[in-house]
Amino acid sequence: MTDRVCVGAIAGAFGVRGEAKIKSFTDDPAAIATYGPLETEDATRRFDVKVTRTVKGGFAARLSGVSTREEAEVLKGTRLYVDRAVLPPPDEDEFYYADLLGLRVEDESGTVLGKVKAVQEFGAGDMIEYLPAEGGESVLLLFTREIVPTVDVAGGRIIVIPPAETSERSPD
Numbered sequence: 338m339t340d341r342v343c344v345g346a347i348a349g350a351f352g353v354r355g356e357a358k359i360k361s362f363t364d365d366p367a368a369i370a371t372y373g374p375l376e377t378e379d380a381t382r383r384f385d386v387k388v389t390r391t392v393k394g395g396f397a398a399r400l401s402g403v404s405t406r407e408e409a410e411v412l413k414g415t416r417l418y419v420d421r422a423v424l425p426p427p428d429e430d431e432f433y434y435a436d437l438l439g440l441r442v443e444d445e446s447g448t449v450l451g452k453v454k455a456v457q458e459f460g461a462g463d464m465i466e467y468l469p470a471e472g473g474e475s476v477l478l479l480f481t482r483e484i485v486p487t488v489d490v491a492g493g494r495i496i497v498i499p500p501a502e503t504s505e506r507s508p509d
Contacts, residue, residue, distance in 0.1 A: 341376070341418040342435045345369050350409035351397040357409040359386070359417070360395040362434075370398065372424065375417040384417070432490050434463075441494040442467045453495065456480065465495070 348358040361369040367388065369375070374383040385401040403409050427433060434456040442450045442465075451467040454475055458464070463480040478484050478497055487496035 340421055342421050342424060342433055343378075343416050343418050344372060344375065344424075345395075345417045347400075347409070347412045347415045347417065348395055349413040350406045351392060353406050355399070355404040355406060355409055356389060356397045357400050357403060357412060358392060358395050359388075359398045366396070369396070369417075372419040374401075375419055378416050378418060380418075432488055436490045437465070437488070437495065440490070443494050443496050445496060445498060450497065450499075451476070465497070 344363050345359050345361045348360045350356070351358040359369065361367070363369050370386045370388045374385050376383050382402070384403070387399045388396045389399060390397045400409070400412075403412065421433075421435075424433070437453045437456060440453045442453060444450055449470050451469040453465060454468050455466040456463055457466050457477065464477045465480045465485060466475050466477050468475050476499075478499060483498070484500065485495055485497050487494075489495065
């Protein structure tokens, strides 16, 4: 498990008065502003967030230290993190996506297929991306209960039932 969790990203500027468009990755999207200051991935900047309105695909928000459209636009793509300790504990049979990173990917027989590299969201549903144990390009699997029936964070693994065809690609 990691000490920090990515809870959102800055999608760009909103309006002309320095607001930023925020895409929330939290179960309750509006909760992103309740976790206290959000930090950049490298922890060099911290932002107090005040949501001003709901907009298509996220929220418009005021970020401390950002007062112009240009300053907000420069931050586009910045991922926002919080200390894990400020997040509510997940319910039984729930987990944070950050907890999946680095877990072993196994098939039903226990054969190790690789390690989780990321959980991606391309708009049509979440995808598990893993790096194959034997090397090669990453593999994307739709993150559904049919394909990923078991998530065992405590055991350090997920069990997958890959469909007949998998998508091998490198998103980088």
